[in-house]
Amino acid sequence: MKHFKLLIFLLLSLLLTGCSSESIADRVYTQAIGLTCDKQLSFYTQGFEQDSDTEAVTGTSIAEVLRCEESVNGGKVFIGHTELLCLDGTCTLEPAEELLFQQGLSPACKILYTNPKKYFQDADSTATVHMIRMSEQNGLLSSTELSTALNEWHGIWETALIPAESKSQDYPELVLLHKNGTCTKLSDTASKGMYWLRRNSGSFTMTLETPDGEQDIFIEKTKLQKSSQQDKLYYHVIVNTKDSNEELRDMLQKLITKQCKFAVLEMLRANADVIGMQDLLENANIEINKNLKPEVEISVSIE
Amino acid sequence: MSKIRSSQLFCILVLCGAWSVICIPSMNESGQILGTIAGCLLQILFCLPMLALAKRQGSFEKLIQSQKWLGMLYIIFFLLWGAQSFIQLWEVSPPQLLPYSSKIAGGILIILTCLYTSSVGLKATARCAPFMIALFIISVIILILGAWKRIDISRIAFTRTGFWDSITIYNNLSCELMIAWVLLDRVKGRRNLAINSYLLTKAGFCILILFLSITVGGRLTELTGYPFFMLTTLSQPLQGQRADALYILVFVMLYIMHITIQTGIIGHLSEFLFPAFSKYTAPVSLLFMLLLAWLADSNIMQSITTISLPVLAFLVPLLLRMKQFSKSIHKEQSQHEAF
Numbered sequence: 171m172k173h174f175k176l177l178i179f180l181l182l183s184l185l186l187t188g189c190s191s192e193s194i195a196d197r198v199y200t201q202a203i204g205l206t207c208d209k210q211l212s213f214y215t216q217g218f219e220q221d222s223d224t225e226a227v228t229g230t231s232i233a234e235v236l237r238c239e240e241s242v243n244g245g246k247v248f249i250g251h252t253e254l255l256c257l258d259g260t261c262t263l264e265p266a267e268e269l270l271f272q273q274g275l276s277p278a279c280k281i282l283y284t285n286p287k288k289y290f291q292d293a294d295s296t297a298t299v300h301m302i303r304m305s306e307q308n309g310l311l312s313s314t315e316l317s318t319a320l321n322e323w324h325g326i327w328e329t330a331l332i333p334a335e336s337k338s339q340d341y342p343e344l345v346l347l348h349k350n351g352t353c354t355k356l357s358d359t360a361s362k363g364m365y366w367l368r369r370n371s372g373s374f375t376m377t378l379e380t381p382d383g384e385q386d387i388f389i390e391k392t393k394l395q396k397s398s399q400q401d402k403l404y405y406h407v408i409v410n411t412k413d414s415n416e417e418l419r420d421m422l423q424k425l426i427t428k429q430c431k432f433a434v435l436e437m438l439r440a441n442a443d444v445i446g447m448q449d450l451l452e453n454a455n456i457e458i459n460k461n462l463k464p465e466v467e468i469s470v471s472i473e
Numbered sequence: 474m475s476k477i478r479s480s481q482l483f484c485i486l487v488l489c490g491a492w493s494v495i496c497i498p499s500m501n502e503s504g505q506i507l508g509t510i511a512g513c514l515l516q517i518l519f520c521l522p523m524l525a526l527a528k529r530q531g532s533f534e535k536l537i538q539s540q541k542w543l544g545m546l547y548i549i550f551f552l553l554w555g556a557q558s559f560i561q562l563w564e565v566s567p568p569q570l571l572p573y574s575s576k577i578a579g580g581i582l583i584i585l586t587c588l589y590t591s592s593v594g595l596k597a598t599a600r601c602a603p604f605m606i607a608l609f610i611i612s613v614i615i616l617i618l619g620a621w622k623r624i625d626i627s628r629i630a631f632t633r634t635g636f637w638d639s640i641t642i643y644n645n646l647s648c649e650l651m652i653a654w655v656l657l658d659r660v661k662g663r664r665n666l667a668i669n670s671y672l673l674t675k676a677g678f679c680i681l682i683l684f685l686s687i688t689v690g691g692r693l694t695e696l697t698g699y700p701f702f703m704l705t706t707l708s709q710p711l712q713g714q715r716a717d718a719l720y721i722l723v724f725v726m727l728y729i730m731h732i733t734i735q736t737g738i739i740g741h742l743s744e745f746l747f748p749a750f751s752k753y754t755a756p757v758s759l760l761f762m763l764l765l766a767w768l769a770d771s772n773i774m775q776s777i778t779t780i781s782l783p784v785l786a787f788l789v790p791l792l793l794r795m796k797q798f799s800k801s802i803h804k805e806q807s808q809h810e811a812f
Contacts, residue, residue, distance in 0.1 A: 178589070270706060277706060278709060317707055325692060
């Protein structure tokens with residue numbers, strides 16, 4: 171009897187693994203997903219293989235387009251390893267949220283503001299994701315990902331900071347994408363300012379233009395301190411560097427201050443919040459409304 | 474009747490407590506952190522009569538042997554709690570945790586596993602508990618590692634919102650104290666330490682989940698019914714590997730442990746009340762729980778367990794301790810008079 175029980179238990183535990191139900195070859199793993207919502211929801215996918223299919227499927231809901239995608243690809247679509255989500259502004263919050271919470275899309279998935287139809291015709295998602303990640307590491311682009319964007323869209327200003335395809339430069343530019351689909355492009359200076367104002371960062375080398383030509387300065391780490399006093403918000407950026415050249419340090423401080431001020435100015439002009447102003451205002455018990463434009467004081471110190 | 478070690482009791486209580494914590498809905502207010510600390514202190518206060526009795530052997534067993542109706546009340550409590558747990562499993566389990574088979578298939582497999590584990594007895598379950606707690610600790614570490622990069626301290630607002638609510642919720646979901654009380658006589662070793670450590674560990678885990686929900690989930694926490702599951706979605710520490718399988722494993726494991734302990738305790742109580750049938754009571758009680766979950770109203774069951782918890786886990790030990798105390802005074806007096 172004891173052995174029989176053990177046998178039953180082992181058989182049940184085999185079923186619990188889920189390995190018996192499907193072969194790995196019967197699954198389609200996506201690397202990039204594109205969404206547009208004109209009259210219907212259009213869903214584009216790109217797999218990890220070079221020659222993977224990028225045909226669009228249409229439907230009325232995410233569940234429906236995934237079902238269509240499965241019948242097109244002949245296997246169950248698994249989007250848990252997707253690295254890139256392409257949106258064009260017609261689709262923002264709801265489908266992205268459904269993909270995260272219902273379909274297992276990774277919260278660290280990068281979002282790119284682009285036309286998915288054009289993008290999936292000739293772009294290489296591996297190269298795009300690599301470029302976004304390297305730009306973030308090298309201090310050229312503020313870190314953005316799906317969970318951050320969703321959090322920002324749920325804020326009172328309903329605007330998220332998202333990288334967009336750029337034709338003029340080697341790295342993506344940043345746009346402020348409102349939940350309703352309207353989009354504001356940030357200038358290059360403001361985009362770089364967002365890098366300092368959103369979170370702490372690690373080490374990278376920055377190139378400064380001096381009268382003697384270009385000079386590199388190694389930044390060990392940056393720290394952001396945020397506080398509020400009455401209705402004024404204070405953002406203090408601390409940059410750690412071992413470079414002892416006073417002139418270079420002074421130049422760096424002025425440059426970062428300028429970039430941050432541009433970032434705040436353009437962000438407030440677009441009626442957006444992508445630097446956590448709402449949390450600070452809520453902590454200070456200030457009544458927030460969509461038209462509120464708080465005063466933001468920027469200070470930078472090089473240590 | 475074989476004894477279980479105090480460390481095993483600690484593991485059992487923590488695992489059952491962890492299930493209660495992951496089932497707490499709407500954890501998105503900073504005031505709830507203070508509320509949880511206050512709730513924990515209140516529970517330590519509630520446990521004082523039980524802790525006082527823990528120093529003496531056989532208090533609970535003697536009580537239910539002499540007052541069998543009281544033993545029946547405990548059995549009814551565990552049956553209702555178990556039925557509620559089945560309802561919770563259905564309500565709580567989000568699609569991402571039981572995704573690859575239908576919810577019904579997942580539920581049936583879990584129930585079948587519970588049916589098997591309930592037949593192995595309390596001692597075997599207690600032996601498994603330390604292994605399960607090791608797996609649980611690994612999953613908590615992975616949860617923290619995955620969430621670490623997304624923590625934004627500025628999201629914590631120092632407000633009192635949610636303070637009173639969280640005290641109530643925290644205390645309503647503390648039925649594990651009943652497990653501690655019922656198993657007290659069966660535990661060898663440092664029982665007080667096990668109970669106190671459990672209270673602190675559960676509060677610590679609850680505060681951790683609250684902290685991560687607020688600082689990592691941010692506004693997304695308000696959208697989801699059960700913040701723990703939102704956290705498991707957001708906490709994916711490895712780029713090329715998803716941690717979902719681990720969370721599924723821990724979720725199912727905690728649930729099975731929860732039900733097995735409830736049925737095991739019913740089996741333990743029936744050893745005193747119906748010794749002839751005690752061997753079969755655990756699996757039969759599981760079927761009763763399922764039947765109750767199917768037929769009874771969940772709100773009524775919730776109210777009954779909420780009301781009976783302080784009575785059975787606080788008032789009964791308190792009265793018992795007072796009785797023992799008055800007896801010892803009476804004995805001392807009579808000895809003094811005889812002298």
